[in-house]
Amino acid sequence: MIVRAADRVLVQGITGTQGTFWSQQMIAYGTRIIGGVNPKKAGAEHLGLPVYASAAEAANDRGFEVAVMFVPPMAARAAALDAIEAGAKLLVVLTEHIPAQDVMELIAAAKAGGTRVIGPNTAGLVTPGECFVGIMPAFNAKVHRPGRIGVISRSGSLGALICLNLVRAGFGQSAYIGVGGDPILGTTTRDALRAFEDDAGTDGVMMVGEIGGTAEEDAAEYAATMKKPVIAYIAGAAAPEGRRMGHAGAIVMGDKGTYRSKRAALERAGVRVLDAPTEAGAAFTKALGA
């Protein structure tokens, strides 16, 4: 789930406003985009790249490892199945508000087809200095810079802020993995921790969570077994119970998904939990002795 400069990327929904804007940004940064999909504009050229009728057609023509979806929620399931059947190794689902049953279906299909899903409702993946896939400000050197911290986040904007704070303290990122803000995710925080534990380019992991669900509790269980230091920040300490805080997954129901439970689980696992995003830099300076 760490994207590399050599990865060939297909953009589903490349001709839309956002698909166009972010494809331009990705190409400018060095992402190897091989083309896009829009069934209505198949055969045309866009941004100097071929537009295919389907991911299957793109796979037969230029080939790709990674697909990224700029596709509206009700069309997401079909687009995902198309990419999975075409053999995508990695599928980045940026779309927010996909019906949950469609999400479960596409994740089940991906599992059967050997595709790793990132998201839904993620801002994507960044490997500073190499490439990015999604809608992160990779091109802003105050936010993303090559380095040795792996960053995992359920939120794009908060993930960007944390990266900014790390860069300010002199820490770049080995990679940024946006797992997404939905309750049901293809790749969990725990999965991303494992990827960074195994990554030779990563010395420590910054984990950005939020209230709702049990992702942080599950991640804590794995963090307890890790060799590399993990530092966490959990958003939502001041959030009221029973209200959905923007993300579909960010809701406290009774005693489930609370800030307190997550913080306690992480601290029991030996993970330092920050009170504010601005503390991230100092925390790594201490943890890594830099």
Added chain:
Amino acid sequence: MNFEEHAAKPLLDAAGIAVPKSRLVTSAEEASSAAAELGACVVKAQVPAGKRGKAGGIRMADTADEAAKAARAILAMEIGGHRVERLLVEERIPIAREFYAAVLNDASAKSPVVLFSTLGGMDIEDAAAKDPRALSRCVVDIREGFGHREAEEMLGGRDLGLPSPKRSIGFAQAGDGAKDVAKTLVALYRLYRQRDAELIEINPLALTEDGRLVALDCKFTLDDAAIPRQPGIAALGARERLSALEARGRELGLQYIELDGDVGVLANGAGLTMATMDAVRHLGGRPANFLEVGGQAYTLTKSALELALANPRVKSLVVNFCGAFARTDVMTEGVVTAWEELKPTIPVFFSIHGTGEEEAVELLRARLGMEPFDLMDDAISAAIEAAR
């Protein structure tokens, strides 16, 4: 979106799961005539809250007069912060056994889960604590579905028939119960799929003295993301309780949640907005709201600012942008334009980073003569100080 009992039960009925005959009423007089028609009945408060029985919102009535009396009492109640305005008057079902059945999204399994318990009529958590063996759980492969084979496997060998004295009379044989329950579970799963439920729960699912299965209560939660493709039933769901400002936010397509503090918060993205609220509290202040302009809503910044300022408790404002997808130049343009128009008297403090940052900072300098704080904490501290 949650459905109250009276809105959920017709969905079960249409799916082939039996429910008691009932009338939805709003007065004691209507309750009385409903009871005259239905006979011995149960009068139930219709509110989007649990624990209605414990609160006294569910009462038995043998006659029309008793129904009117029960209705009068319940209509005077408030349950879980909701005033009772509607009642369901339901025929009373003679219960032999109570079961529990549900289908829901399981985020950890990333799959639907079917639950069945032989201990119904109580909280499923309480039932699990009382006797863990009573609960069966089936993680469904959503691509394969949940049919009779899966249901029967899940119920495997359980005695779900009538208690022995009745059975000996010969109404129902052991094993028949399991077949009927399996049929109900399959119908419930089909309904869950057809109607994009997040959760359907029947508790209790009653086995009547004459061997029928009847759903006595039902919870149904529709996946909010599926509302566009479920227009037929979305109108039946309970409206969320929103303050006037929250309702206005909803109409504008903005995520706005009113809190009781005095420092207004405007940020992009759910995570950053929460973190900004948290930091207000952490640094000794009190946030006045959650207001997110992320996702597709980042072009609505002008409306968002108006909304934040419309709260009379707000004494200062923090604008915290860290653009990924959302472009800070577009959002800042919205804030600056609205600020010029509205000319608010309260102080505002900015912190701006990420996509479009340079243009955004230029805009702020040129048109409001303001400098953003480099650190979000400094902007927040200044706003807290100003609110004092």
